[in-house]
Amino acid sequence: MKALVQDRLGPPLDVVELREVPAPRPGxxxxxxxxxxxxIHPGDFFFTQGQYPEAKRPVLPGQVVGNHGVGRVVETGGRADLAPGMLVAFSAGRVWAEFAAIDARALIPLPADYPAERAAQLMPAITARDVLTASEVGPGQWLAVTAGHSLVSSLVIQMARRRGVRVLAIVRRRIQDRDLTALGAEAVIALADLAVPLAEAVRAATGGQGLSGVVDAVGGEVLTQLLEALGFKGRAVVVGAYDLRPFQAGALKVLMDLQEIRSYVYRYFFDPPAPGDADYLASVLAELADPEIEVRIAGRWTLEDHRQALEGATFRPEGGKHVLVFED
Incomplete structure (x- = not known):
């Protein structure tokens, strides 16, 4: 079968190549x-570079790449509620290939007519729902969301709007055809346009109210500044790290303002969905399928065209998601 494989650690554009490999035999x-x-998600870039915890690092050489996707069941692995041909989504490994052998417990059954491209974004949607919940920001309070043009952040913005949360979106630069206020952001700050420290701009944008929560995918000085603007009992949720430089937090401010700084990684990164997750997953799937929720797709690519897909995801991530497709 055809698969995208890496033999050494590095950015995907440097190490991923198309290869014929034996089809997997499920255990x-x-x-x-x-x-x-x-x-194609930021986590795939962390994976190929060996930046995940030990249990989730590539096994080299010959590691098939890819962590999240959607497919059709061929063999059920003994799971009674699955049947051949059923559409399923999953967080797993070795999925940038024509076939994948996956822990049957990890498969999330989908309606037969569920849009495949949206199903392929289920894990970002789960992440968006989870980090919004973890921020504990309530109606009328302010939530800052960085990397505002990314899929996870744009989903957070839309989900927050539906829940009455006031959103301040932070982006590197403004993009002509991307209007985050149309998605629900009440204010947008472009870092490229700043003439004052970000913390000062945040206070101005929130009318001096400050932040009740932060969902951050950047780190570094951006997170440092947002923590400075975080208010009493505020919560910062770290979901990404575009800037690998350390951020700073004042211990006394964190202590006296009863603040929390939390990390978040994919809900099903280590463990498969539990039986009790069924209602939660149905709720996320329903919200993701809603046509009023924007899920911007920048490109659809075959395995043969994977370099164009990786180039788009690397150099133009704000344009939308790039999706590898395996059937018409």
Whole structure:
């Protein structure tokens, strides 16, 4: 079968190549899935560079790349509620390939007519729902969201708007055809346009109210400034790290303002969905399928065209998601 494989650590554009490899043979408890679509996500870049925890690092050489996707069941792995041909989504490994052997417990059944490209973005949607919940920001309070043009952040903005949360979106620069206020952001700060420290701009944008929560995918000085603007009992949720430089937090401010700084990684990164997650997953899937929720797709690519997909995801991530497709 065709697959995208890496033999050494590095950015995807440097190490990922298309190769013919043997089709996987599912082991005990594993299902065989024929891939339909897979989104290219920041986590895939962390993975190829070996930046994940030890249990989730590439096994080299010959590591098939890719962490999240959607496919059709070929073999059920003994799971009674699955059937051949069923559409499923999953967080797993080795999915940038025509077939994948996946822990059957990890498969999330989908309605037969669920849009495949949206299903391929289920894990970002789960992340958006989870980090919004973890921020504990309530109606009328301010939430700052960095990397505002990214899929996770744009979903946070839209989900927050539906819940009455006031959103301050922070972006590197303004993009002509991207209006985050149309998605629900009450204010937008472009870092490229700043003439004052970000913390000062945040206080001005919120009318002096300050922030009740932060969802940050950047780190570094941006997070330092947002923590400065974070208010009493505020919560910062770190979901990404575009800037690998350390951020700073004043210990006394964190202590006296009863603040929390939390980390978040994919809900199903280490463990498969639990039986009790069914209602939660149905709720996220329903919100993701809502046509009023924007899920911007920048490109659809075959495995043969993977370099164009990786170039778009690397150099133009604000344009939308790039999706690998495996069937018409």
């Amino acid at each position: 005990p408890g594993e299902a065989l899935v024929r891939m339909v679509a897979a989104g």
